[in-house]
Amino acid sequence: MARVWVFFLVLLTAIGFGVATAREPSFPTLTGRIVDEAQLVNADARSQIERKLVAFEMKTGRQLVVVTLNSLQGYEIEDYGYQLGRSWGIGQKESNNGALLIVAPNEHRVRIEVGYGLESTLTDAISRLIIENSILPRFRTGDFVGGIERGVDDVIQVLTGDAADFQRRASEQQPPEPEDALQFVWIFVILGFWLFIALKSQRRDARRRPVPWIIPLPGGRPSGRWSTGSRGRGGFSGGGGSFGGGGASGRW
Amino acid sequence: MNWIAKRHAAGRANATAALIAVALFLAGCGINTIPTLEEQAKGSWSEVQSQYQRRADLIPNLVSTVKGYAQQERDVLNEVTQARAKATQIQVNADQLTDPDALRRFQEAQAQLSGALGRLIAISENYPDLKSNQNFLALQSQLEGTENRIAVARRDYISAVQNYNTEVRTFPGRLWAMVYNAEPMATFATPEENQRPPSVTF
Numbered sequence: 074m075a076r077v078w079v080f081f082l083v084l085l086t087a088i089g090f091g092v093a094t095a096r097e098p099s100f101p102t103l104t105g106r107i108v109d110e111a112q113l114v115n116a117d118a119r120s121q122i123e124r125k126l127v128a129f130e131m132k133t134g135r136q137l138v139v140v141t142l143n144s145l146q147g148y149e150i151e152d153y154g155y156q157l158g159r160s161w162g163i164g165q166k167e168s169n170n171g172a173l174l175i176v177a178p179n180e181h182r183v184r185i186e187v188g189y190g191l192e193s194t195l196t197d198a199i200s201r202l203i204i205e206n207s208i209l210p211r212f213r214t215g216d217f218v219g220g221i222e223r224g225v226d227d228v229i230q231v232l233t234g235d236a237a238d239f240q241r242r243a244s245e246q247q248p249p250e251p252e253d254a255l256q257f258v259w260i261f262v263i264l265g266f267w268l269f270i271a272l273k274s275q276r277r278d279a280r281r282r283p284v285p286w287i288i289p290l291p292g293g294r295p296s297g298r299w300s301t302g303s304r305g306r307g308g309f310s311g312g313g314g315s316f317g318g319g320g321a322s323g324r325w
Numbered sequence: 326m327n328w329i330a331k332r333h334a335a336g337r338a339n340a341t342a343a344l345i346a347v348a349l350f351l352a353g354c355g356i357n358t359i360p361t362l363e364e365q366a367k368g369s370w371s372e373v374q375s376q377y378q379r380r381a382d383l384i385p386n387l388v389s390t391v392k393g394y395a396q397q398e399r400d401v402l403n404e405v406t407q408a409r410a411k412a413t414q415i416q417v418n419a420d421q422l423t424d425p426d427a428l429r430r431f432q433e434a435q436a437q438l439s440g441a442l443g444r445l446i447a448i449s450e451n452y453p454d455l456k457s458n459q460n461f462l463a464l465q466s467q468l469e470g471t472e473n474r475i476a477v478a479r480r481d482y483i484s485a486v487q488n489y490n491t492e493v494r495t496f497p498g499r500l501w502a503m504v505y506n507a508e509p510m511a512t513f514a515t516p517e518e519n520q521r522p523p524s525v526t527f
Contacts, residue, residue, distance in 0.1 A: 270338055318470070
């Protein structure tokens, strides 16, 4: 009998792994607002761009990350991009207000990947225009730093410049629901309830068995990280934003 | 008299506790898993449908723009219009997802529209004026973006259905599936490569 159970366990675990590892590219580590795997950006330009990205997030709460890749691992840049954005969780979780500028110099591909929440502002058509007009002409002459700088400037301009957009941004920035705090409240409520019942019933009737101490955790998705997109260098992380394939790509 | 009442109260408290214990125990051992996964799969499906709808919404504008420059391409333009009409007729609501035939019909109609759109984009290459028209460029990038969103939504749906079906078909979800009368859901059959957006070079 025990063997049968072990067999079942192994089988279930195998199925679990099979599902979990099905077809996913590997991603570089999110080390900052510029992840320069392909080493296209020199130190000066890097700190300059980084300052802009920090200021942008301070001002709007939105996150923009620049990433250069050595390889797309055989994926289309569209395939790779949204999965990278989801894996890093760029943008705040509640408003999905992140964007990525992805450069793959070896495949000659560039993409602006736009989070769900920004699709209506940084539309596909605008992303395409930025790529065609600001980025590609510079990339074609080998000026990667210039292309990235202009691309970042344009994206930031689109995402901050529009005055009519202010209201939408304001509603976007409402504080996220205190999901984690709520879970703890629940745990305490349930704990307290059990304690109350257990003590009461034990006092009233000592012969009865005490109430079993099952303490369930409230269900729901694990909410990823505690911090919502930290500010400043060093501690940068995504806020859990998600992506659905918005944006545009180009090649040179 | 007094102790009877007390005893009664204690019994009621214990009964309540037992009831809560049973409810929590059931929650712990997966009574919620199947409904949760089912809702996720249905949610992903509605995303698939809304992205296809979004594509359909772009088409009338695209067709009229192309007409302005390439009137003689009547065949392709008609083909697109008809394929769109057919594709928008076939809707699959969330309760039909366990029916593979319904999904296949949906898929076929949309694939036909994809093919017609691909041809429309291809012929537009022959008209330099059209290609440089700002409106056309905007529509085209929207179309590409929508095709890409469709691909993402389809993949999300496929993986949501995979999770749901695995739960329904394996132990212990299988037992709950009998309780709920839950059937496996259908998923997309055509290889993804056929669904790639038509790529256009400038």
